[in-house]
Amino acid sequence: MYNQKEALKDYYSTNDYGEENLGYPFVFGVSVDCIVLGYQSGKLKVLLVERGVSPYRGYWALPGDLLKKDEDLKNAAERVLYQLTGLREIYFKQFKTFGAIDRHPMGRVLTVGFFSLVKSENIYPLPAAWAKDTKWWDINELPELAFDHAFIIRKGLKRLRKKAKYESIGFELLPEKFTLLELQSTYEAIFGVEYDKPNFRKKILSMKILEDLNELQSNVNHRPAKLYRFDRDKYNTLKNMGFQFEF
Amino acid sequence: MYNQKEALKDYYSTNDYGEENLGYPFVFGVSVDCIVLGYQSGKLKVLLVERGVSPYRGYWALPGDLLKKDEDLKNAAERVLYQLTGLREIYFKQFKTFGAIDRHPMGRVLTVGFFSLVKSENIYPLPAAWAKDTKWWDINELPELAFDHAFIIRKGLKRLRKKAKYESIGFELLPEKFTLLELQSTYEAIFGVEYDKPNFRKKILSMKILEDLNELQSNVNHRPAKLYRFDRDKYNTLKNMGFQFEF
DNA sequence: ACAAAAGTGTTAATATTACACCCATGG
DNA sequence: CCATGGGTGTAATATTAACACTTTTGT
Incomplete structure (x- = not known):
């Protein structure tokens, strides 16, 4: 009978994973995080959520969620955006993946960053399982943010500006x-x-x-x-x- | 005593993972793949490796490897490039992460794509654990490729061209x-x-x-x-x- | 002398920049 | 009639694009 775990051990035997995971590569968590940008009264704003769960409970953060096993990255971002805004067909693009070893306090979780542009007058942000509250923030006046989200926003804005210049x-x-x-x-x-x-x-x-x-x-x-x-x-x-x- | 697994179950209890992984998000494999580009006799070339291990044994593929648990994405790409070329300080950039559900036949493995530009007259590709052979290929005349690597190369070249136009x-x-x-x-x-x-x-x-x-x-x-x-x-x-x- | 590529100059068309100026509406 | 933006025109300058031409080397 086919034993995937054994097959994988064999396949990955050239890689030196730590003892407890010898030969077993499925040790990462993956999430998506979305920088949702809108334009309001002359300012560029980003839609943040207040975390209702630990870690970083009570901190403001990018809307995001863990990737599901049977979901691809684009679908996950679409799902997060839908849960947040109630809208499909929002403009969004993957821009960078963040994988610093210590970026998540509970283990090795990589996050794939997306940025999204919305017509903010259409948006009435919805409460989600992971969000106590939501709020538009001026991109130049952000609160203290959970995880490495401040870093992610900086990188996302940089990329947005490059892209906006030529598209x-x-x-x-x-x-x-x-x-x-x-x-x-x-x-x-x-x-x-x-x-x-x-x-x-x-x-x-x-x-x-x-x-x-x-x-x-x-x-x-x-x-x-x-x-x-x-x-x-x-x-x-x-x-x-x-x-x-x-x- | 702190039980990370229990803590994680608690933390992730709002997410609906499959039964066997209930509450446990570390179910993904992550790799890096590098598009190494060089210029030779008027043509843009990409350095590919012939896989020495299954799956796709004998197919040409992008040089890449699984991310290690204690390694960040940039380090992993640097390591792959070093193993391949013997050089450090090569120009490379992360450009996109590929996460299609079925992109890897042995499980859910996401790969972070990098592209890299080298002065190809400096490069004498080295055999690596995962490579039987290496060869420069004209980007317009590629062989059949392992995994979704043909797709990754198309996306990488597109991004390279955009970037090269303004940097x-x-x-x-x-x-x-x-x-x-x-x-x-x-x-x-x-x-x-x-x-x-x-x-x-x-x-x-x-x-x-x-x-x-x-x-x-x-x-x-x-x-x-x-x-x-x-x-x-x-x-x-x-x-x-x-x-x-x-x- | 010739082949091959290096390197320069000219011109017309087009795009950019910095302005000054006039127009239509509500209060 | 005034404040507030809406909207147009112009002239100097800079950039682009197409092309003809001269120069220097090895054979």
């Missing part, structure tokens, strides 16, 4: 319809810089990836702005023709 | 001293495109990141080219001043 992911943070100034402010929040308004408009409009909805803002105490929509099809067509988005 | 990592593939045409050819191999020679020179020289060594090629049956060196210090200084490398 049209900024639109994920905005509602379907937006004004050019809202778009500009979003990019200013992402990169922490300011742009010249006329030049920003010219640049983004010259890309031909926005659809003018022929619709205006209402109830604003200034001249109402035109509303635009990100035209994903046009963007993909242009990209296939060699167009390179860049900010 | 000066192309120099990692070249020897210390190189000519401008060698540099151009390297970038052509990376991106699979051709550049106009005068414009390529103007662009790279205008960046002011090369040091002219006031030295010429010898024994070439054409006008000898000047030799240059990548000036990493200058590059970093300029980068801190806001300069953005781009190809």
Whole structure:
């Protein structure tokens, strides 16, 4: 009869695992952690959860969970995001895996980091088994965080900024319809810089990836702005023709 | 007395692991796999190993190994690269973790993908415990590969190309001293495109990141080219001043 | 002299930057 | 009429792209 454990011992016999795990490689825990980013009143915000269980009970942390045995990484991240927001079809990307030996106080747990961009006005965070509370935090004013989550956020933001510079992911943070100034402010929040308004408009409009909805803002105490929509099809067509988005 | 297993059961009791692993999350194997890239005679090449052990004995595969319990991911990749090449201080970056449920025939093993750039004329690949043979393969003419390694290579190359476009990592593939045409050819191999020679020179020289060594090629049956060196210090200084490398 | 690659210069088209300025709305 | 953003135009400068040309070496 096939004995997987024996087969594995044989297979892995060239590796020097410690005595108690001789030849047996399945000694790691794996989790996923999600940096959920939203844009609110001119600021980039991250959605954190307050841990309801030890270790780090009461600390703020990234939403995340242990990977299940029959689940792949993408599914696990989707599940965490769904449990947190009630939404499917959120934009998210795996960005880095963290495996420092002592990063988890209870054993060797690696975590796969994802970052996710959401239209935060659609989000009413849900309580989850692992979360006492949830809250949007300004990325520049974070509380003390559980585990190595502060480090993970730093790395995730760095990666997001690189990606946002050359891919049209900024639109994920905005509602379907937006004004050019809202778009500009979003990019200013992402990169922490300011742009010249006329030049920003010219640049983004010259890309031909926005659809003018022929619709205006209402109830604003200034001249109402035109509303635009990100035209994903046009963007993909242009990209296939060699167009390179860049900010 | 502290019982880690009991503590973990308690801690993880909200997660629904299968019966045999109830509350016990350390059920995964983790490995690292390295895409080692080099530039040879105008082509981008990847260094593969022929597996000497089952599963996939006799198949070509990425060099890689299981993570050890007391080793972090970076160390594991460094170890694999050292065993393969005899070199430390090789350029390498983690790029993605692969966790498909059935990617390993003997159990749930996740692998963390790294890509690495080497000056291939320095490399005399060493036989390792896990490798019968090693060989450089043209990235456009790969053999059938073990596990999901073909998929991993595709993803790794995609990431490399993105990174190479905005960071000066192309120099990692070249020897210390190189000519401008060698540099151009390297970038052509990376991106699979051709550049106009005068414009390529103007662009790279205008960046002011090369040091002219006031030295010429010898024994070439054409006008000898000047030799240059990548000036990493200058590059970093300029980068801190806001300069953005781009190809 | 010739082949091969090194290396330079010119030009037109395009993109970027820094501005000044006018417009429409609510209060 | 004022405050607040919305929105346009212009001119100087910098960058890119296409291409023709000259130079230096070994054979």
